[in-house]
Amino acid sequence: MNTFGTLFTLTTFGESHGAGIGVVIDGCPSGIALDLSAIQAELDRRRPGQSRITTQRKEPDQFVIQSGVFEGLTTGTPISFWVPNQQARSRDYDHLAKAFRPSHADFTYQAKYGTRDYRGGGRASARETLARVIGGAVAKQVLGRLSHVEIQGWVSSIHQIEMKEEPTSFELDTSFQQAVRCPDPIIAEKMYHFIDSIRKAGDSVGGVITCRVRGVPPGIGEPIYNKLSAALGAAMLGINAVKGFELGSGFTGTRMKGSEHNDLFYREGDRIRTHTNHSGGIQGGISNGEDIYFRVAFKPTATIMQPQESVDEQGESVILEGKGRHDPCVVPRAVPIVEAMAAMVLLDQWMIHRGRRL
């Protein structure tokens, strides 16, 4: 399924080494003067080629708007973006035409469809995620019309290097100055050097992104089967290389007692708040007004610059070695993707809530 959402929907198309990546946003409210430079800025945050620790594939990732905006305002009709592929070096992939790269989607696409575009992962390439960043950038601007919502992600761990404290707002605002997008400059430095050493070794590494959403009022989110927590989880687990998701206390919460874990209520002015926030801002699938926060686990990049055993379509043994340009660690570049998915989920559930409320 290449469409995401119920009332605010994102449909994407295009492959890594085809003509480009396309994006269709449906359900966006009309009358909004989209800030195009803010959309480009989000794309730039995801863009490769910005430091030694990301792929050297340099693509400007510039979009063209093809519909849905007239005289500077959204019209309520589908907004489409087109991002042409420019630096596709498909020949790098010829050796993969018949072989399956380990821990990629080559084999499963072949099994499912009986054919595949093997160049750069085709549709399964992380290049598709730029479409999500565009969708999220638009969603953020719509959210901004509903409330003062802040969605901020950061790299909280790379391999064993971990930032355990919650960052301050100042640190968060400046974390994109760090190539690794970790708000603690000392830990960021360590992460950077670790990733660089991994890159030199032709290897790759994973990590965790933490995301915090501020400013969501209580009451947003569906109960039972489309819980805000479940929708966020599905959105994150749909990002390439993601293997885990936890909200609030997550797996750590399984080692706590109820008397430690329960978030006790108190009144603060007009608001009902909780002293702790092990719930991660969501209870029963619905926002409670506290910060929504969650963590997303990324496995190490599957492509490595080392020879690996594999098989071809006939099951014959082959030795594969990564060619082309790849990220030794996708986590830093994934921060805007995580934020984007969160923004779309939140807006969609907010719209559903508004639609049903008298």
Add this chain to the structure above:
Amino acid sequence: MNTFGTLFTLTTFGESHGAGIGVVIDGCPSGIALDLSAIQAELDRRRPGQSRITTQRKEPDQFVIQSGVFEGLTTGTPISFWVPNQQARSRDYDHLAKAFRPSHADFTYQAKYGTRDYRGGGRASARETLARVIGGAVAKQVLGRLSHVEIQGWVSSIHQIEMKEEPTSFELDTSFQQAVRCPDPIIAEKMYHFIDSIRKAGDSVGGVITCRVRGVPPGIGEPIYNKLSAALGAAMLGINAVKGFELGSGFTGTRMKGSEHNDLFYREGDRIRTHTNHSGGIQGGISNGEDIYFRVAFKPTATIMQPQESVDEQGESVILEGKGRHDPCVVPRAVPIVEAMAAMVLLDQWMIHRGRRL
């Protein structure tokens, strides 16, 4: 949203202390002789009142089929089940009419809807999950017609007590003899006593369920936004008290290098297999034929038998203390729910796959 799935759908209704819980299954193939005792057996696995460590609310949870089955065969029309509530002691909840229990959904439902059925959590009660168990029991029977699929969950940790090894098939098949549903009898014993001590202290505790799905051929699952992994994650994160989900290597995988994490392919007879299975049986959102396995994190039960600070609807301070009958640990009873959700997700994606395949 109270409906789950695309082609095989589950719609549920009913509150904890209302007339009963209703289930509508739509899209079930026709001509199946449903094994009703197998459905009842699944319900019984979830049923409370079976040992000291679960709530003493004793409900037979017997269902009536109200439609969709004729002369013993499914007809292709909606199959509905009705499970009446019998032992509802609503008076236990009178003191909650105006107060919000910590870490329950009381406050968020009130915030969203402006009103709520406060008796036993109303719609947010875990009692709704029996509907999922019924849906999953039907899905398992349909899956059995497609292939030899085995879906088995077990309690792999309670608080800090953890079973790290993967259980043998024998252990799994007998794990339901253990009240805590942990297949290692020695660890199960520890867990049991720990939960019982927690119960005596009026406290509660969380844990982790691991689930393994065997026998799914390669090629099942949607790419991009409804990935099998994302759909499983959403299904699990929609279960009451779940705060985390990880597939395959999960969060541990974030601390591995690509050279360690990649699952190398080899041929085994006709099949293409992988030596390791850090992917958890899913690559690019699509099954690869290896065991699908994932872990689900449950927080400690919110209701505890200790006084807790809270507020009422006016924000005034109140002291609440759990009354009624509650589980000190929901994890053992949640095993069949996890399996049921997995069965429904898998069948639904399998149906989508069959529908689009020539």
Add this chain to the structure above:
Amino acid sequence: MNTFGTLFTLTTFGESHGAGIGVVIDGCPSGIALDLSAIQAELDRRRPGQSRITTQRKEPDQFVIQSGVFEGLTTGTPISFWVPNQQARSRDYDHLAKAFRPSHADFTYQAKYGTRDYRGGGRASARETLARVIGGAVAKQVLGRLSHVEIQGWVSSIHQIEMKEEPTSFELDTSFQQAVRCPDPIIAEKMYHFIDSIRKAGDSVGGVITCRVRGVPPGIGEPIYNKLSAALGAAMLGINAVKGFELGSGFTGTRMKGSEHNDLFYREGDRIRTHTNHSGGIQGGISNGEDIYFRVAFKPTATIMQPQESVDEQGESVILEGKGRHDPCVVPRAVPIVEAMAAMVLLDQWMIHRGRRL
């Protein structure tokens, strides 16, 4: 598919001669004091056994609410209704166990599912439509909170007997005093006697229902593929025995010139209105503030009290003759069904509109 709608959804289950008919309404706003007698009144309008010209099957069609309402208010959770079947005389259908009634759904259900509940049409029975009347009755009450909307249908033709003029409000309000639900008492009398003569001849007859919706503001309805007109059409074409739908000028409009057909705009106070209303209140799929009106064609009842040729499951010739109790004309009883479907479509599209509007 047994679920209808996007944000306001109706799921139904149950067969004509099974335990009963069930209804689940999801997405209904919370805090509404449902007027249960108004729901019963709508059901009574659809109920058989009210005059010589409808089936003599006498069923009170009394519903029980099983969830979603607490202390007299909707809670925002699924509202379910259960209407037990009481007077099912299934033995009347034994002769149909293996034979296909002409122009019924017996053969197509058998072809699709390989099995069927042959008693009284099973799931394909018009008895299912009482679920829609309940859904519509709830939708009407919600619509009443959004605006002063009036949805009124009437029988505008039976066979060749036609009421061509648009009825006055007075006539409409009193049309349910007529057994045939035609607001012109003289034409109603003719229709009644015609249907009665058809009944005596053991035959059946069709007719047309016209429906008018007043009070919908401009701007409701989706563009392109879920146009308000298309959604209304699908809703009506999903009613048993319906073979046609036309909005505004409909088929008559195909014989007009643009200069005659165009609805010219003018200003009336604050409103922009049209002099004529060939558009039927919808332009480009979106309401324009004029009356929405449309016509629905019902074929003659398939069951007749005359011997008819048919075949059994082996294709062998059989002679069938209607038994049981049937309507010689379903059109009068279908008026509340048409209104109900219109109410649900309108509310659903209104909710979508509200959800996306800033």
Add this chain to the structure above:
Amino acid sequence: MNTFGTLFTLTTFGESHGAGIGVVIDGCPSGIALDLSAIQAELDRRRPGQSRITTQRKEPDQFVIQSGVFEGLTTGTPISFWVPNQQARSRDYDHLAKAFRPSHADFTYQAKYGTRDYRGGGRASARETLARVIGGAVAKQVLGRLSHVEIQGWVSSIHQIEMKEEPTSFELDTSFQQAVRCPDPIIAEKMYHFIDSIRKAGDSVGGVITCRVRGVPPGIGEPIYNKLSAALGAAMLGINAVKGFELGSGFTGTRMKGSEHNDLFYREGDRIRTHTNHSGGIQGGISNGEDIYFRVAFKPTATIMQPQESVDEQGESVILEGKGRHDPCVVPRAVPIVEAMAAMVLLDQWMIHRGRRL
């Protein structure tokens, strides 16, 4: 909503005078060698500028495929088409920036969205329908892999000029040689001259398209709320200028008795067939194996070359006169659109059927 379908989906974007029209087809089976010239041929059948009786806007309507096809085969990923707008003379529409053309969607889009792209109707332009023709052309090719299905539409009436007999296959196959797409050459001639006279008078006219689908086996179609008949109706009522839909006997059937209308079954070789086909090939929402046939009513084109009264956004009176290039009758060009929508509906329901069938 700009997406159509459940398993085989069409998403479209783009406005009449924007950059172009885009199409995304999702759910198309993999491994199909799309016949691109057949797609272009369908587009050419819809294309304007082919005779005196259609708009003189000459556009080649040539598409580019942007994704989803690799080495000549569909890959199972979204297939996207882009059709640039070339001959857009937007200045023709400057006078409409603030005024509402009668019986167009100008006013309703303004009411719904508070803004609109007024050039050529923007999103509401019939130019969007080329996207549907592309989607239908792909669907036809997939259907051809499932069975020998023939979908053929023709113009059966223009104003009062009507072709009452069903055309022979030979006539149908040659009807596209007629500018008016009526298979009877004598009636076609009359229609042509009538439309031409209407054109000279600066007026417009409507008509009816009949469509016949052959080769669908019994059992395709959903029961109750997504009946094949309802889905076809919604698809047709979503086409610009459509005001009515009837299946089989349609409105004429309302004037028949059951004894005349019922389609009696008989056996023909292995098949169970009906002597007559008033049902139009669908009973209870499910195909019965007979020809599916239906009629679609098109109102006269709203744009006429005569002065008409209207109002501007402030409600002030204005006189509008059609400029630009318009069809005096859209019906001939709409034939491939009707066929395309039928193909997509049929394929989608067929896929759903296959998905749920064991």
